[in-house]
Amino acid sequence: MTNPTPDREAETTPEPEETPEPQETAETLVLPPVPPEARDAPAPEPAAETDAPSAPLEGPTIRWGALVWALLFGAIAAVTLWLLVSPERRDAVAGWIGSVHPLVVVMYAVIALGTVIALFGIVGLIRRGERARRHQAAGSSRSPSGVSSGGIGHASS
Numbered sequence: 026m027t028n029p030t031p032d033r034e035a036e037t038t039p040e041p042e043e044t045p046e047p048q049e050t051a052e053t054l055v056l057p058p059v060p061p062e063a064r065d066a067p068a069p070e071p072a073a074e075t076d077a078p079s080a081p082l083e084g085p086t087i088r089w090g091a092l093v094w095a096l097l098f099g100a101i102a103a104v105t106l107w108l109l110v111s112p113e114r115r116d117a118v119a120g121w122i123g124s125v126h127p128l129v130v131v132m133y134a135v136i137a138l139g140t141v142i143a144l145f146g147i148v149g150l151i152r153r154g155e156r157a158r159r160h161q162a163a164g165s166s167r168s169p170s171g172v173s174s175g176g177i178g179h180a181s182s
Contacts, residue, residue, distance in 0.1 A: 089155065090148040097144065 108114050 087155075089151040093144060093148050093151075 108118050
């Protein structure tokens with residue numbers, strides 16, 4: 026190993042660090058065998074179907090917000106890739122960007138911001154609809170917002 030100097034610090038090799046010693050393993054317990062009477066005993070009867078409430082089986086939850094954003098980012102990536110693959114398209118885009126007026130750039134930014142806000146609204150509506158559908162499937166007359174869905178003249182509880 027060489028002695029480190031200010032101009033040769035990068036060339037020195039670090040000393041190997043000490044590795045910790047492995048810890049002792051836990052003691053394994055041997056369980057006694059199961060008696061033959063317990064093995065031959067009949068299994069408990071499952072609950073009758075009439076005892077259990079008839080709740081609908083729920084499938085996996087679809088994350089619609091993630092799906093919408095994934096489609097948006099996938100579309101942006103596809104367009105970007107399409108533009109960058111061809112030198113002709115890349116040069117055309119570079120020429121167009123160089124000729125754009127700054128006010129147009131600001132307007133495009135406002136349009137992009139409006140699109141993002143609209144996507145947040147769409148995802149929120151989808152989420153609200155999913156919650157309402159789940160809530161309705163549970164058999165309640167209240168909506169997720171807490172307002173009774175009974176209509177005019179029905180008292181809310």
